[in-house]
Amino acid sequence: MTGRQWLIHALPAEVGSCFNLIGDNLVEPADGDPVITAYQMQKPAVDLYNCIFEQFRREIESSSLGWVDVIPLPGNDNIVFLRGANGEFDWVVRNQRAEAFTGNTLHPLLTRNELPSAMDEKIRWNAHIYYATDIWFEKLTHDAEARHYEQGGTVQCWPGYDILHQRELLAQGYIKPNPKTGKTLEGFFPHRLKNRTLMVSPLVTIKELFEYLDHSDWREIRNKRIQTVDGSIRSRDEIFSINEETSNDYPAAVSWLDAIAYCRHFEQRTGVPVRLMTTEEWFEVAPEPSVQDSYLGWPEKKLTEPGPHRRPDWSLTYGPDLKVTNSASGIPFLVERGFFEWLFEHEDHFARMACAATGKALGAEISRGLYPVHSTMAYKGVKVGFRLCYVLDEN
Structure with a gap:
């Protein structure tokens, strides 16, 4: 194992903050600045993450392992094919979800009619995020967390992703229903x-x-x-x-x-x-x-x-x-x-x-x-x- 590989394995959290598709972190060529999903950082921390990202990029660029070609389907913007180095292939469909939507994440502990009606608002938000075709969930989460800290939020008053997502959507013009x-x-x-x-x-x-x-x-x-x-x-x-x-x-x-x-x-x-x-x-x-x-x-x-x-x-x-x-x-x-x-x-x-x-x-x-x-x-x-x-x- 090289020194660079030791560094990457020793800093999984920091490397994980670089491992996203919001920017060009995992794309070749990588145009623009890297997007780091870490927040409320002072300049020394920003410099450290940029250094780690640079080593991460050098490591993945030094090998063909893990890279796939993204091949669009002519005449159809709703599907792309992925091709591996050894002939493997897969495809991705636009707006397809990995799992079916469930309005009640507490099942089987509580059924829907056993929930207080005040919890309906959370279900409506989740449904909107799930079914909306113009929401990129990974970027929504990143923008929402960045907004929290940019507006003076702290770790101590961090409200959770549900609330952060709501605030970000409201900032983008979504109209929130009145509470019961x-x-x-x-x-x-x-x-x-x-x-x-x-x-x-x-x-x-x-x-x-x-x-x-x-x-x-x-x-x-x-x-x-x-x-x-x-x-x-x-x-x-x-x-x-x-x-x-x-x-x-x-x-x-x-x-x-x-x-x-x-x-x-x-x-x-x-x-x-x-x-x-x-x-x-x-x-x-x-x-x-x-x-x-x-x-x-x-x-x-x-x-x-x-x-x-x-x-x-x-x-x-x-x-x-x-x-x-x-x-x-x-x-x-x-x-x-x-x-x-x-x-x-x-x-x-x-x-x-x-x-x-x-x-x-x-x-x-x-x-x-x-x-x-x-x-x-x-x-x-x-x-x-x-x-x-x-x-x-x-x-």
Whole structure:
């Protein structure tokens, strides 16, 4: 292996940022500057990536391996043929997708009619991106992420690709449908955002959760669905054991699926399109973090040490003197290192959560942490609750 090959193998992330078809990085001849899918870089980092790209180009140009000829079909702009060095061939059809569109990425854990109607907006966006013939998804993603940082965004407030794609399409002239709205409900706190009023509930309590479970078939459905991705008894049954507390007024600890199912139940009962808060909304509403993220769990013990508020299976019980802090809008937040809240965003079968005490997720920035939607996360020695929100109808 040559020194150049050692360099390329030693820097897979950096080389990966050069490996795209947005520019001419993988085309011969390579006209124009390389397109690097890395962001928020200072000049030394830009120079480093350009140097790595130069070595990468020299390496691929030194061999005929991997190169293909792109051959257009005369009279038909919708298909091109690819020819390898040894006679291999393939073809590419314009706008053909690798997979069929699915409006519900949570299947089989949740069916479409079990989702809150507020999640329809995400499905509409995904459908638009999938079916639009004028969207180049790879370039859309690159432009969207570049825009985020150019407009002052940071890693800490990174909202996820779904939101970035939406912002980029809106900047290009796409008209966003108005969000679903609802009437004023008792027990919800109004919080004024830039162009709407968000109504936010306190954390859903154990009592409210058990009332829902006692009057619905979610308990049985939940167990069967979770078995499709995790057959362990712990994952199926722990929602009951981890909510055995001295008071049913404590916040319920649930999986993200439980929270979504509860949202749908609440919407069917009240007619109000409730959902979980987005990451962006949560940062707007939550109080400022009050502790350093030096360790997790309740204050007297680290995550790796059994404490008086941990059961043998490492799930937590609530300790005394729980700290509650009200936000600027009067919304109560449980401010403990070992307590998190589920958020709206999800990618396939993984979702986000946030800790009001630290302003972070479990071992990561909120925007970077993704956790199994079917898990209560009790095996990590934490509790994850949830609250409801909706956009107020102000007409």
